[in-house]
């Protein structure tokens with residue numbers, strides 16, 4: 143019987159059949175959700191009492207559903223996107239107009255309305271990444287009557303197109319990998335961002351390694367987690383004397399790996415030693431941080447599968463104790 147505008151929260155009558163004698167009250171449970179409707183939620187009750195008589199004079203007699211326009215629409219512009227009508231247009235000559243940001247306020251005349259027909263136009267391409275929706279007010283004034291209907295909200299939603307490729311946060315990532323690192327040792331994590339609509343395929347990134355140089359002693363020394371971007375040692379054979387550095391070309395692709403792509407380099411230096419202890423990597427640093435709560439580096443956010451955590455714990459015991467001793471006075 144009722145509908146709510148998801149953006150403004152305005153609740154309107156959505157169907158006929160209200161009858162005060164049969165159903166004098168309605169209770170609506172409404173929800174507000176953040177993350178554009180996909181996130182955390184709160185609820186409230188709306189108690190409506192059905193009253194006698196006709197619609198109050200001030201109640202709007204027209205309803206405008208949300209209007210969706212694809213970003214980057216090629217037009218030709220001005221592009222007709224909707225038409226509004228007053229139900230008084232049989233009785234009066236109606237003058238239609240719009241106001242608000244995008245109409246008579248910046249960006250001025252992005253949207254225009256034919257004052258006779260009530261046709262709404264967009265005058266140029268829209269960019270969702272610049273502005274994802276516009277709220278205009280529509281006005282209908284009856285010529286000669288001196289009365290105007292209440293202005294109504296027009297919401298224009300800009301529908302996302304996949305017009306941004308993933309971009310790595312760095313052109314080149316620098317990392318170190320101890321030559322004695324076990325398989326699955328975490329070397330580095332790369333990250334790319336995508337400006338298109340969050341939580342949609344257009345910004346859903348998958349990572350991959352395009353190439354490894356040199357391809358010695360094998361071409362698959364490293365593997366990347368396609369979702370997290372974490373790069374791990376994938377095979378044995380690291381040898382600092384023979385191959386002191388590796389260059390990986392990594393790719394981020396949206397559309398779950400099938401869309402637009404961005405690339406970056408990962409320069410890895412192979413370090414000496416038979417444990418990573420002498421040159422702390424992300425993993426050993428995280429291990430150390432976990433052992434000293436007072437100085438824990440809260441920005442480190444590393445998830446280790448249990449087998450790897452156990453492996454680290456075994457081989458790094460002495461390091462962990464050393465760190466504990468060193469930081470005890472601070473605790």
Ligand SMILES: [Ca+2]
Nearest residue numbers: 269270271305
């Ligand atoms: Ca865009």
Ligand SMILES: [Ca+2]
Nearest residue numbers: 302303305338
């Ligand atoms: Ca876009």
Ligand SMILES: [Ca+2]
Nearest residue numbers: 306338344396
């Ligand atoms: Ca994209």
